[in-house]
Amino acid sequence: xxxxxxxxxxxxxxxxxxxxxxxxxxxxxxxxxxxxxxxxxxxxxxxxxxxxxxxxxxxxxxxxxxxxxxxxxxxxxxxxxxxxxxxxxxxxxxxxxxxxxxxxxxxxxxxxxxxxxxxxxxxxxxxxxxxxxxxxxxxxxxxxxxxxxxxxxxxxxxxxxxxxxxxxxxxxxxxxxxxxxxxxxxxxxxxxxxxxxxxxxxxxxxxxxxxxxxxxxxxxxxxxxxxxxxxxxxxxxxxxxxxxxxxxxxxxxxxxxxxxxxxxxxxxxxxxxxxxxxxxxxxxxxxxxxxxxxxxxxxxxxxxxxxxxxxxxxxxxxxxxxxxxxxxxxxxxxxxxxxxxxxxxxxxxxxxxxxxxxxxxxxxxxxxxxxxxxxxxxxxxxxxxxxxxxxxxxxxxxxxxxxxxxxxxxxxxxxxxxxxxxxxxxxxxxxxxxxxxxxxxxxxxxxxxxxxxxxxxxxxxxxxxxxxxxxxxxxxxxx
Numbered sequence: 001x002x003x004x005x006x007x008x009x010x011x012x013x014x015x016x017x018x019x020x021x022x023x024x025x026x027x028x029x030x031x032x033x034x035x036x037x038x039x040x041x042x043x044x045x046x047x048x049x050x051x052x053x054x055x056x057x058x059x060x061x062x063x064x065x066x067x068x069x070x071x072x073x074x075x076x077x078x079x080x081x082x083x084x085x086x087x088x089x090x091x092x093x094x095x096x097x098x099x100x101x102x103x104x105x106x107x108x109x110x111x112x113x114x115x116x117x118x119x120x121x122x123x124x125x126x127x128x129x130x131x132x133x134x135x136x137x138x139x140x141x142x143x144x145x146x147x148x149x150x151x152x153x154x155x156x157x158x159x160x161x162x163x164x165x166x167x168x169x170x171x172x173x174x175x176x177x178x179x180x181x182x183x184x185x186x187x188x189x190x191x192x193x194x195x196x197x198x199x200x201x202x203x204x205x206x207x208x209x210x211x212x213x214x215x216x217x218x219x220x221x222x223x224x225x226x227x228x229x230x231x232x233x234x235x236x237x238x239x240x241x242x243x244x245x246x247x248x249x250x251x252x253x254x255x256x257x258x259x260x261x262x263x264x265x266x267x268x269x270x271x272x273x274x275x276x277x278x279x280x281x282x283x284x285x286x287x288x289x290x291x292x293x294x295x296x297x298x299x300x301x302x303x304x305x306x307x308x309x310x311x312x313x314x315x316x317x318x319x320x321x322x323x324x325x326x327x328x329x330x331x332x333x334x335x336x337x338x339x340x341x342x343x344x345x346x347x348x349x350x351x352x353x354x355x356x357x358x359x360x361x362x363x364x365x366x367x368x369x370x371x372x373x374x375x376x377x378x379x380x381x382x383x384x385x386x387x388x389x390x391x392x393x394x395x396x397x398x399x400x401x402x403x404x405x406x407x408x409x410x411x412x413x414x415x416x417x418x419x420x421x422x423x424x425x426x427x428x429x430x431x432x433x434x435x436x437x438x439x440x441x442x443x444x445x446x447x448x449x450x451x452x453x454x455x456x457x458x459x460x461x462x463x464x465x466x467x468x469x470x471x472x473x474x475x476x477x478x479x
Contacts, residue, residue: 064095093233111267151297228346231291306332311370316381360404
């Protein structure tokens with residue numbers, strides 16, 4: 001035998017065999033236009049080879065994608081290095097990609113059947129897309145209920161999603177590596193304004209009276225690692241599929257019977273098949289982006305989950321100076337550290353930064369807005385709140401490697417409670433306001449609740465003075 005018998009031998013001989021058949025048919029001038037050899041080759045490919053390819057590919061993909069833990073397994077370090085990626089990819093994604101590559105090679109080896117192979121590719125991609133969507137729903141859906149965890153609901157909310165995608169932090173992720181990432185999209189002041197808007201949007205989407213139920217957050221950090229793996233895998237996969245689309249779209253028409261057909265070129269395919277492929281690429285990219293948005297939001301929901309009870313359930317007017325931060329603050333720090341440990345290994349550095357940056361501003365906003373829930377506060381309570389902020393600041397600084405000055409801002413806010421309201425007003429006149437009118441009002445109201453000798457009439461007078469002082473300083477600054 002010249003070689004071992006195999007259905008796959010057709011891939012090596014198809015192009016020269018087609019050229020040979022054409023020469024024979026031209027020389028013999030077959031009456032029906034098709035030689036018996038051409039009929040044999042066509043029948044073999046359509047009735048045997050295509051079925052064999054479909055069965056082999058389906059079996060390979062089924063082994064990688066079926067089962068409860070199919071979307072939890074990642075490739076080993078050697079495979080990761082061979083693929084040129086810095087973060088783990090799902091074994092199932094890499095297996096599907098390898099099978100797609102084989103079908104792409106068959107499109108080049110057997111160009112006459114390009115559309116059939118492309119249809120196989122599209123069918124495989126549809127099944128894998130559905131598998132990934134089911135796995136995502138399995139993580140974010142609460143038991144058998146249709147309700148999802150808060151972060152998943154927010155990630156699908158059009159207004160929240162549109163706003164988050166408009167932020168410079170998200171837009172910088174969309175830049176290609178060739179673009180100058182050091183170029184600032186916004187000034188520091190603009191970023192602070194946008195951070196403030198994000199915090200307000202998220203706060204406004206939570207019921208002000210409610211404590212978040214535990215089942216509405218992702219408590220298992222390994223689930224967050226899985227979502228991070230899905231994100232990195234599908235983004236990588238979508239990028240490779242996008243390159244394939246570009247090659248199919250850009251190639252110039254070439255005679256399929258020509259023996260000179262480059263093995264690097266793809267045959268022309270129908271517009272319908274190409275459009276289906278492009279839509280599937282978009283589906284994978286969309287799910288990858290939703291996973292990243294979900295991680296960004298989930299970390300923030302955890303901050304709400306642990307910090308909302310800090311003011312609502314703890315005592316800040318006790319007789320003893322409690323040297324430890326609030327127990328919920330300690331739990332949040334432990335939770336943030338666990339998420340950091342999982343995500344730093346699973347996400348590229350710029351994406352890890354996206355998850356945790358501006359978190360200090362949100363924590364600051366939550367604890368400052370929580371002042372309205374404090375029944376009263378004394379010096380021991382002020383110290384405890386400052387310890388809360390300092391403990392979170394230290395932890396976030398270790399995670400982000402940045403100072404997290406927004407937490408200094410919140411700590412200085414609570415330290416104003418050491419002063420009486422008249423001194424606070426004098427400070428505003430002297431140095432200008434560091435906080436909003438509403439924030440100063442909440443401060444004065446808590447001061448009144450904490451000092452029984454201050455009557456409502458005194459508070460009304462103070463608030464009237466505050467309004468005058470704020471108006472004067474704002475008019476002065478605008479002038």
